[in-house]
Amino acid sequence: MALKSVETLSEATVLFAGDSGDGMQLTGTQFTLATAYAMNDLATLPDFPAEIRAPVGTTYGVSGFQLHFGSIEIRTPGDEVDLLIAMNPAALKVNLDRVRMGGTILVNSNTFEPKNFKLANIKSNPLEDGSLDKYRVIQVELTRLTRETLKDFDLNQKEVDRSKNMFALGLSLWLYSRPVEPAKKWITAKFGKNPVIRDANLELLKKGYHFGETTEQFVTRYEVAPAKQKPGRYRAIMGVQALAMGIVAAASKSGIQILYGSYPITPASDILHTLSRYKNHGIVTIQAEDEIAAIGTAIGASFGGSLGITGTSGPGIALKGEAMGLAHMIELPLVIVNVQRGGPSTGLPTKTEQSDLLQALYGRNGDAPIPVIAASTPGDCFIVAYEACRIAVKYMTPVILLSDGYLANGSEPWLIPNPDELTPFNVSYAQKTNKELDGEQVFWPYLRDQTTLARPWAKPGTPGLEHRVGGLEKQEGSGNVNYEADNHELMIKIRAEKIQRIQADIPPIQVYGDPDADLLIVGWGSTRGAIEAAVSRSNKSGKKVAAIHLRFLNPLPSDLGEVLSKFSQHLVPELNNGQLVKVLRDQFLLPMVAMNKIQGRPFGPSEIAEKIAEMVG
Amino acid sequence: MSDKKPESNDTNGRKPTLPPGMVAKPGPTLPPGAKSTSSGPKLPPKSSKFPPGMKPAAPSTEELVGGDGSSAATRADFTSDQDVRWCPGCGDYAILATIQRLMPELGVPRENVVFISGIGCSSRFPYYMNTYGMHSIHGRAPTIVTGLKSARPDLDVWMITGDGDSLSIGGNHIIHIMRRNVNVQIIMFNNQIYGLTKGQYSPTSEVGKVTKSSPFGSLDHPFNPIALVLGAEASFAARTMDRDPKHMKDMFTRAHDYRGTGFVEVYQNCNIFNDGAFFQFTEKETKTDRTIYFEHDKPLVYAGGTKGLRLDGFNLESIDLENGNLGINDCLVYDETSRELAGIMARVYWKPELPQPFGVFYREDRPSYDDLLHDQIHAVVDRLGKGSLKKLLEEGETWEIA
Known part of the structure; x- marks a missing residue:
């Protein structure tokens, strides 16, 4: 030999x-x-x-x-x-x-x-x-x-x-x-x-x-040779597993039952497969007859005091739009997971893309803002799923979680989190009447918390708090059907303001790379690894570049404007035809440069590094 | 139909009371005019709406009327403070009044009652009930009640819908809730028209119907709602009408007592866009001859006992009970647990020679979805123990980095 x-x-x-x-x-x-x-x-x-x-x-x-x-x-x-x-x-x-x-x-x-x-x-x-x-x-x-x-x-x-x-x-x-x-x-x-x-x-x-x-x-x-990693216990994890476990963590830490309603669709079906095995973890799963039914079951569960979650991919989100508007209107917690794939229409079912951002931000009738949160690595799906659930309950709102095919099926070594170190997740249901009206104690389902603007969550079975919700416009406070002009405008503004106040839960932006750089790369979702690898490589070769990565796409972090203003050039790489870049140009009126790849495959660091070299010389 | 060979049917001049191949159950053969000795139809035992091992939410300790489910509750306790906004003269009022009156009798604590609806005139219903409720989106109420009952099987859930809401835009969901057999009551207001959108033909409108959207007559063949739900594996299906509060109440009670999806179609008059659609069945002058109120284990007689129905092959035919040739023994004795009879009865639909049937078409003992769901969860917990997040996170292959 x-x-x-x-x-x-x-x-x-x-x-x-x-x-x-x-x-x-x-x-x-x-x-x-x-x-x-x-x-x-x-x-x-x-x-x-x-x-x-x-x-x-x-x-x-x-x-x-x-x-x-x-x-x-x-x-x-x-x-x-x-x-x-x-x-x-x-x-x-x-x-x-x-x-x-x-x-x-x-x-x-x-x-x-x-x-x-x-x-x-x-x-x-x-x-x-x-x-x-x-x-x-x-x-x-x-x-x-x-x-x-x-x-x-x-x-x-x-x-x-x-x-x-x-x-x-x-x-x-x-x-x-x-x-x-x-x-x-x-x-x-x-x-x-x-x-x-x-x-x-x-x-x-x-x-x-x-x-x-x-x-x-x-x-x-x-x-x-073994990599230098943070000490601790590790496992290999795929995004879909991490996401499912994040949901289990939410059930476990909050003590609320979670109902996951879903209709099979590539590449989101594995979430249903995984969660349906976790019946002993406080998770109820339903394979619904269609996408609309899937979100309907989740909304029904949330009305009952559980947390409803539905998962799908882009075409399914299109079908769920009306029900998301209902959830926004009746202000119940709900999580909508979109494991994005190549679109439009049936598109590229097994390939990755980030092309549902604008759909997530705007894809409903009426002014119906919904918080949007995106995972950036397979392991990050865990914490993002947990956060989506927590925000949904804290602010009584539907939350859209964006993952994608690459994150769902990709894997990485994962430092197993300690459940005790997760942000506390407390749930409180309304127990008592909250308003005196003509000498009588009544329950007003839209009398809000003054900090979060969340409405109280009274679950059926609680005596004295019987109330009706629905898709018709509500009177602020009482929640009764109301068609008055001023009230409608007020309610649209209040619901938007409530979503904006989620900024309080977003940590300050961390700048990766050279803080004195001229060029800032702004990324979101699964491109994080490629962007930061490219920044790191470019910094080593003396190029002045830095990156930030957005977990919250709605609301955007409160310090984003300030961070953006520190850099003279901005590059927004996305696996779509330019979506976040539109949102940022719109909000900050800055001449952002778009970098787009729409091939069903993730960015490689060298592609981004080349663009950096082109921009900063 | 069964594969069994036909029993030797007695065919001496009479028609078999059951289709060939179906085994006749020893039913009561009553002399003409005699009352049944039993105290009524053999109904399923009244089951509590709660799955085994699950208790209803604790009754209120506060002094809330009806909170303890005692007879102290009245119709007023179930009436919300909202103005009812249906058109004056609408059949919906009678249905609302019947349900509000029925509620205290059912004895379910008010806080455990939920009304969920879709969109349409009928779907405004939850706003008028002083219970928990949701006015949801068009056609989707079955999905919401499925989720609600799956999460909270302890609740007493009623779904309110219309012919457009449940059979047109929500058609997919209505068939799936039927096959799943979620333990709820579904009250479908059928007025054979779109009311809230101001008078277009609905999936139950007759062919040729002239409406705003069909000025030259509708071409759409209508659904037969009872036949539709039976085809979708409904386990309980009944029909009643807005003009008969007593019968309505009876049907709603039967649906409520049934542990599974209790579907009740209510003929409801829309006096604005489709006035009189059901008058031949609901008005005194024609009602007697044009309707049959049928019950389990009782012979099919109508027109004040002067007429009956018997089987002619697979079809029902009307027989004269007064001419001396045929008597009540010749009438078919209805069996609401027979899927075959339910199918035949459901097809007696707008036939000029036969009366329109009202009553419980079908009832099947089949476990409800929410019972099965939670039985399965309990079985998994029994087998695997209550899940530990920490263990789950560490499941599979792990390694330590120092």
């Missing part, structure tokens, strides 16, 4: 790509887990087609999972890929432009044959026509090696071929010196009831790992 040299890397980006039936998401997830075990910092980007099983071998059926990890701070899934594992020619074709010059491409050479070239619409064999000359290509006969490994197992050809991702996983774990134990444990638990499949997968994982050691094709093996 040849002695392998070991090279230490500070970071690496690996992309697993294959047919949607090749198990690439699973392979990526297991590689991520092993990487987390190796205590690297990491960020992931699953990228899969909208079709469940697109025709085998086609480019539109390619599913990918990109993972960036390192001993340094990792903020994005990586600009360029160091190692592409392509299970077929289509996967190579689709992802080749993501591989850096000189990067490594590992292909399953058994699939490089005329039939697959035709399916992928490839004219000649890329392994032979010189098109891969700028890369290091490693050909592995994954299909044949898998079949050979499993020849004594009682499995049919289809089952055998389906398992070849485990060989690839074993090989890549070896290549980057990752532990095999987490994958072994997972296989054992997953296929516990099917010993033949279990043993076949374990055997392939082992054979893949050993293949790395024995084959002459690899002369170098890589190591990535």
